[in-house]
Amino acid sequence: MLTQLSIKNYAIIDDLNVSFKDGFTVITGETGAGKSILLEGLSMVLGKRADLNSLRDKTSKCIIEAQFSLGGYELQSFFESNDLDYDVQTIVRREILPSGKSRAFINDTPVTLEVLTGLGGRLIDVHSQHQTLLLAEHDFQLKIIDAIAGNSKLLKTYRSSLAAYKNTATELDALLQQQQNAIKDQDYNSFLLNELESTPLKEGMQEELENQYEQLNNVETILSQMSAGHQLLQNENSGILALLYELKLAIGKLTSFGSAYSDLNERIQSLHIEADDIASEMQSLEESVETDPNRLEEVNGLLQSLFDLKKKHGATTVTELLEIRDDLREKVDRTEHLDEDIEVQKSLLAKQEAELLKLAEELNLKRQAAIPELSRQLEEDLAALGMPHATFKITLEAASDYGTTGRDRILFLLSSNKGTDYGPLKKVASGGELSRIMLVIKAVLSQHEKLPTLMFDEIDTGVSGEISNRMADIMRKMSQHMQVFAITHLPQVASKGDHHYKVYKEDSEQMTRTEMKRLSTDERIVELAEMLGGKELSDSALAHARQLLN
Structure with a gap:
């Protein structure tokens, strides 16, 4: 409920700060005192677009702040989804800067106008002549019946089931589209995959093949140079090994003359061992080298295939070719399993639709059962408001599709007087009648669901004293379940309030400003x-x- 409202520098309001309580609050004041300005200011924190012309002092910013007590409103999920800190005592603030820009805050966190409007609609419901347009809306009419039928939990289950059904239908459509596209590409993808799989691709194969090719293509040079090297190492008289051996013997005789000669001898020993090992490895390599024209041709063919594949697929490395092969394999496998996946999704969709239909039929049955009670309550309350012959004809028709409220299409018809035909509300009821109908509907809703703070903006305009007295009784009864405000010109309504506030103008030499006070x-x-x-x-x-x- 609204617990406090502060308005600074807005229209003819200089600095207004007022507190409110629960129950039925009435607001009175002479025409032009600023009651509508007060409501316009409040609408700013509910998300109405800002207007620079609203600033009283164009050099200062306008600040409008409202504090709400959110106990029982179940708004935690709204705060979480919009990344806001939840507090039972929530403050909503709107600022209009002299530059024309506006800012909005919820508990001091900046928010967009969209978020502010979303929260505002859950906090205050401003009921005016214009709001009667809602009466013609299909979803609003169903909402009335659902309140009587107690369909809140069932609707939540239905909408959850509908979301799952739509999600499955979307996935099925995507699979079917994928299947159509895949059929066109399947043959080509399979050809490309076979081509890649026919080449034994692996990491590092290009370097390995290139090394083999160089060796096989230069066998004679390798053997010739290896032979020359062998001679240099192992020649009996002048080979490196023979010379190192003689050097080792010569220096070995000096080891007893000091550590320096011992160290030198060890180094020569190491050289001899290393040279001997090189000689053995060269001999082994020389023996392994042989001319193999067939293998040379095979290696050359593999390298050519590799280069062709890289050029064809725009790849620069074998790693990229492996990734392309794996991607093609996945596409081909997916296409081959699409039929199976589609059948699974179709089966799931049929199962979900059966569940959805069951829930929609349950909603329909509960609504059908609630219609007589709704008609009785509306007709009874309207009779007390000067429409004794008003009767309703409410019927439900099955729709072909599943909507957010089920499969029902509602026909909400009214006959205002004896002998008149039934017709849509907006066609057969006057503005005053529509306002009274909306009042009794809100009264019905307040008994069955948690409504936000309700503010009636002069809905009693143009009605007699006796009828306004009854309208006030209805509003006061509603205030047992919720916080209710009524801006009124009628004493019959004003007298029924638990709390009475007066809006008035105060003049000084410099300015006229609107004030508001609670009356004793x-x-x-x-x-x-x-x-x-x-x-x-x-x-x-x-x-x-x-x-x-x-």
Whole structure:
């Protein structure tokens, strides 16, 4: 509920700060005192677009702040989904800067106008003549019946089932589209895959093949150079090994003359061992080298295939070719299993549709059962509001598709007077009648679901004193379940409030500003008397005012 409202520098409001309580609150004031400005200011924190012309002082910013108590509103999920800190005592603030820009905050966190509007619609419902347009909307009409039928949990289950059904249908459509595209590409992808798989691709194969090719293509040079090297190492008289051996013997005789000669001898020993090992390896390599024209041709063919594949697929490395091969293999495998996947999705979709149909039929049955009770309540309340012959004809028809509220199409018809035909509400009811119909509908809804703070903006305009008295009774009854405000010109309505606020203008030499205060019992008597008989207070007007309050 709304617990506090602060408005600074807005229209003719300079600095207004007022607190509110639960129950039924009435707001009165002379025409032009600023009641509509107060409501416009409040609408700013509910998401209405800002207007620079609204600034009282064009050099200062306008600040409008409202505090709400959110206990029982179940808004935690809204705060979580919008990354906001949840607090039972939530503050919503709107600022209009002199530059024309506006900013919005929820608990001091900046938010977009869309988020602000989303929260505002859950906090305050402003009921005016314009809101009667909702009466013609299909979803709103179903909402009324669902409230009577107690369909809240069932609708939640249905919508969850509908979301799963739509998700499966979307996945099935994607699979079918994928199948159509895959059929066109399947042969070509299979050809490319076979071509890649026919070449034994592996990491490092190009370097390995190139090394083999160089060796096989230069066998004679390798053998010739290896033979020359062998001679240099192992020649009996002048080979490196023979010379190192003689060097080793010569220096070996000096080891007893000091560590320096011992160290030198060890180094020569190492050289001899290393040279001997090189000689053995060269001999082994020389023996392994042989002319193999067939293998040379095979290696050359593999290298050519590799180069062709890289050019064809725009690859620069064997690694990229392996990735392309794996991707093609996945596409081919996926296409081959698409039929199976499609059948699985079709089976799941049929199962979900059966469950959805069952829930939709259950909603329909509960709605059908609730229609007589809804018609009775509406007709009974409207009779008390000066529409004694108003009757409703509410029917449900099956739709071909699944909507967010089920498969029902509602026909909500009204006959306002005896002998008149039934017709859509907006065609057969006047503006005043529509306003009364909306009032009784909200009264019905308030008994069955948690509604936000409800603000009635002069909906009693143009009705008689007796009917306005009954309208006030309905609003007061609603306030047992929720916080209700009524902006009114009628003393019959104003007298029924638990709390009474007056909006008035205060003039000074420099400016005129709007103020608002909560009236005491004595002040209420004076205010009601003025509403009854004007500024010239008479004893009869005061007595009548006391009688209304009692």
